[in-house]
Amino acid sequence: MSTSDASTVTPPPVWHAILAFDFSNRLAVRHRDGRYQPCLLDKDPSIVRNELERVFPEHTAPSERFTVATAEGVIETHLVQIDGPPTDSTVEFATIDHLSGPNTAISTALRALLGGLEPRLHTIPYLHLDATDFIYKFRPEKERNTGIYALDSTASVLYQSKLCAAIKERARAQERTAGQPVTLNFGAVEYVIPSHFGFCLGVKNAIERAYETLAANPGRRVFMLSELIHNPFVNADLLQRGLRYLQTDKGAPYTVDGKTWSENDGASARLLWDTLTPEDIVIIPAFGATDEDKARLVRKGIAVCAYDATCMLVEKVWKAARAYGRSGYTVVIHGKAEHEETKATFSNTRRHAPAVIVRNLDEVRALGEIIASDDPRIRARFFDLFAGKHTPGFDVDRDLERVAVVNQTTLLMNETLEIVEHLKSVFRTRHGADGDSRVGGGARRDTLCYATQVNQDALTRALEEPLDAAFVIGGKNSSNTYQLYRLCEHRLPGRAFFIQSEVSIRSRDEVEHYVFPAHGPGGGHGGHSEVHALWPGDLAPKRVLITGGASCPDGLIQQVIARINALWPPEQLRRIDDVLADLATP
Numbered sequence: 001m002s003t004s005d006a007s008t009v010t011p012p013p014v015w016h017a018i019l020a021f022d023f024s025n026r027l028a029v030r031h032r033d034g035r036y037q038p039c040l041l042d043k044d045p046s047i048v049r050n051e052l053e054r055v056f057p058e059h060t061a062p063s064e065r066f067t068v069a070t071a072e073g074v075i076e077t078h079l080v081q082i083d084g085p086p087t088d089s090t091v092e093f094a095t096i097d098h099l100s101g102p103n104t105a106i107s108t109a110l111r112a113l114l115g116g117l118e119p120r121l122h123t124i125p126y127l128h129l130d131a132t133d134f135i136y137k138f139r140p141e142k143e144r145n146t147g148i149y150a151l152d153s154t155a156s157v158l159y160q161s162k163l164c165a166a167i168k169e170r171a172r173a174q175e176r177t178a179g180q181p182v183t184l185n186f187g188a189v190e191y192v193i194p195s196h197f198g199f200c201l202g203v204k205n206a207i208e209r210a211y212e213t214l215a216a217n218p219g220r221r222v223f224m225l226s227e228l229i230h231n232p233f234v235n236a237d238l239l240q241r242g243l244r245y246l247q248t249d250k251g252a253p254y255t256v257d258g259k260t261w262s263e264n265d266g267a268s269a270r271l272l273w274d275t276l277t278p279e280d281i282v283i284i285p286a287f288g289a290t291d292e293d294k295a296r297l298v299r300k301g302i303a304v305c306a307y308d309a310t311c312m313l314v315e316k317v318w319k320a321a322r323a324y325g326r327s328g329y330t331v332v333i334h335g336k337a338e339h340e341e342t343k344a345t346f347s348n349t350r351r352h353a354p355a356v357i358v359r360n361l362d363e364v365r366a367l368g369e370i371i372a373s374d375d376p377r378i379r380a381r382f383f384d385l386f387a388g389k390h391t392p393g394f395d396v397d398r399d400l401e402r403v404a405v406v407n408q409t410t411l412l413m414n415e416t417l418e419i420v421e422h423l424k425s426v427f428r429t430r431h432g433a434d435g436d437s438r439v440g441g442g443a444r445r446d447t448l449c450y451a452t453q454v455n456q457d458a459l460t461r462a463l464e465e466p467l468d469a470a471f472v473i474g475g476k477n478s479s480n481t482y483q484l485y486r487l488c489e490h491r492l493p494g495r496a497f498f499i500q501s502e503v504s505i506r507s508r509d510e511v512e513h514y515v516f517p518a519h520g521p522g523g524g525h526g527g528h529s530e531v532h533a534l535w536p537g538d539l540a541p542k543r544v545l546i547t548g549g550a551s552c553p554d555g556l557i558q559q560v561i562a563r564i565n566a567l568w569p570p571e572q573l574r575r576i577d578d579v580l581a582d583l584a585t586p
Contacts, residue, residue, distance in 0.1 A: 013043060013072065016075070016077075017076070018049070020052065021127070022093055025124050028091050035105040035107050036104065038107070040052055056080070056084070059080045060128050061080070063078060065077065066117075068115065069112070077116060081124070097301070118295075121295035121298045122298065135315060136308055136312060144204065148211040163561065164554035169583075171196075172195055172196065178454050178458035178461055180195060181193060181465060181545075182583070184579050185582065187573045188568040188569075188572035191564075192467060196455050197455060197557070200451030200452070203286060203550055206228055206286040221281070224244070225247065225282055229551035230474070230477045231475045234553060247273075256275060277301070278300065278303075280300075282304070284307065284309055284310055286310065287344060288311070289310070289340075289344055291351070313409055314409055317407070317409060320406050321333075321349040322352045324440050325349065326352060329403055331354070332367075332441075333358070334405060334406070334411060341408050345406065354393075357386070357389040358419065366381075367382075367385075410479040412483050423439045452550060455547070456487065463491040463492075465545070467543050467544065469496070469497070470495065471544065471560060472488055472497070473501065473557060497532065499514065501559065502559040502563035512530075512531055514528075514529050
C-alpha cells in the first residue's frame with residue numbers, strides 16, 4: 001500500500017457509552033427485539049450525557065474510561081453509580097451473570113462492553129469513593145453499638161468482663177500508647193495483665209457490623225465471605241444466630257451441605273457461591289477481600305460496598321502500596337501468603353505495581369542474594385523460591401531495582417523494620433550512596449497496625465515483671481496472637497502457653513498448648529496441639545501473665561482467670577469483688 005493510499009483509510013467510527021450500575025452492582029440495560037442492549041450509547045457524547053441526566057438524575061461523576069472495539073467501531077466507555085430508580089420505564093437492571101449467561105441474548109455492542117468491563121468489575125462497588133476515602137471508617141465510641149455484647153446470656157459470657165473493663169479503665173490513659181501493666185491479687189495467685197489486650201477497634205467494628213446486619217435482615221440469607229475474625233467462639237456464636245460462611249480462611253469454598261469443597265469433588269458438588277442471588281447479603285470481613293472475590297460478588301448482583309467491613313488500617317496498607325507503585329517501586333509484602341489479609345493486599349497491590357510476598361527475614365536474605373547478583377542462574381532462583389508469591393510477568397532485572405516494604409498488619413513491627421534494613425544494606429552494597437533511596441518503607445510506619453503494635457508494646461512492658469508462666473489466648477489461626485506468644489516464649493521459654501480458652505487448661509499437670517504452623521511439622525505446613533506440664537505437684541503461690549490477641553473477647557480472659565483460680569482451694573483466694581475494689585482505688 002502506498003503512502004497516499006494509507007492516508008485515505010477511514011478510521012472506525014467512535015461510539016460513546018456510559019455503563020450505569022445500582023448499589024447492588026446491576027447494570028442498567030434495555031430489552032428490545034428480544035435482546036438486551038446498552039442503555040446509554042450513541043455516537044454523540046452529549047446525547048449520552050443528557051440521557052444519563054434524564055434517566056438517572058442522581059449519579060456519580062463518570063469514571064474508569066476504557067475503549068473496546070466492535071465491528072461497528074470503537075466504544076469509549078465510562079462507568080457511573082446511580083442512586084434511585086430510573087425515570088424511564090423501558091430501563092431495567094440485570095446482573096452481569098445473567099447478561100453473560102449462555103441463554104441470554106445480548107447485542108454485539110453489549111457483549112463487547114461486558115468483555116471490556118471484566119477486569120474492572122472489582123471497582124464498580126466503590127465508584128462513589130475518592131482515592132483518599134476509606135471503604136469503612138471506624139465509628140467513634142459514642143456511635144458504636146455496644147448493646148450487641150449483651151444480646152443475651154451467651155453474648156454476655158463471651159464478650160463481657162467486669163475485670164477487663166476495670167483494667168482498661170485504670171490502665172489505658174491513651175488508646176495508642178502502652179501503659180504500666182495491672183496486677184490482680186487473688187491471694188494464692190497474682191495476675192499481671194498488660195494495659196492493652198484483646199479486641200482492637202477494627203475487630204469491634206466488624207463484629208458489631210455482623211450482629212447488626214443479622215438483626216436488620218431477618219428474612220434474608222446473610223453470609224460472611226470467610227471467618228469474621230480468627231476466633232472460633234465468636235464465629236460459632238454468629239453461626240448459631242444464622243450467619244453462614246462462603247469459604248474457609250484459606251479460600252476453599254463450602255458446599256451447600258456445609259462441607260469444604262476439594263478438587264476430588266469435581267463439578268458434582270454445588271457450592272454456596274453458586275446459590276447467591278441479589279437478595280442475599282455477603283459481609284466482607286476485617287481482613288478484606290481479593291479483587292477476584294469482589295468480582296464474583298459483583299457478577300451475582302450482590303451489594304458489596306454496603307457490607308464491606310475491611311479494617312481501615314488494612315486498607316491503609318493498600319493505599320501505601322498504591323503510592324509506592326506510582327513512585328516506581330516494586331512492593332515487597334511482608335506477610336503469610338496463605339493469610340486472607342496478605343492475599344487481599346497482594347491482589348490490591350498488583351493493580352499498581354509488581355509485587356512479591358516474603359514470609360520472614362530468611363526469605364528476604366534469599367531475595368537479597370538475588371538482588372545482589374548479576375549471575376543469571378542465581379537470578380533465575382527467584383521463580384522457584386517465590387513461586388505463586390509474585391505478580392504475573394515479574395522481571396527480575398527490571399523489578400528488583402527499587403523496592404518498598406509493606407506488611408501484614410498483624411506481624412511484629414521490629415521484624416518488618418529488620419527486613420527494610422537488610423534490603424537497604426543489600427542495595428548500599430550494590431549501588432553505594434544511592435542504595436537507601438532504592439528502598440522504601442523504613443521511615444513510614446503507616447502500614448503497621450497501631451492496635452497490634454500497642455498490644456505488643458504493652459506485653460513487652462508486662463514481661464519485665466517477675467513471672468511464673470504466661471498464657472496467650474486466641475484462635476489457632478490468629479497471626480497476631482502467635483506474635484504475642486513469640487514474645488512470651490522468648491522471655492519465658494517453656495513457661496508460655498498458646499491457648500484457645502479456659503478449656504485448654506486441664507489441670508496443674510496438663511495444658512493443651514497450640515503449636516502455630518510456623519513452628520509446626522513440615523516446616524510450617526499445619527499446626528498441632530501438644531499437652532505441656534504446668535505445675536505438677538507444685539502448690540506454691542504463682543504470678544501469671546495473661547493477655548489476649550486482637551480477636552480475643554474479654555469474657556474469655558475472665559474465664560481463663562477463673563479456671564486458673566480453681567487450681568487452688570477457695571480459702572486461699574480473695575473474692576473477685578475485693579480485687580475489683582483494689583482496681584477502683586486510686
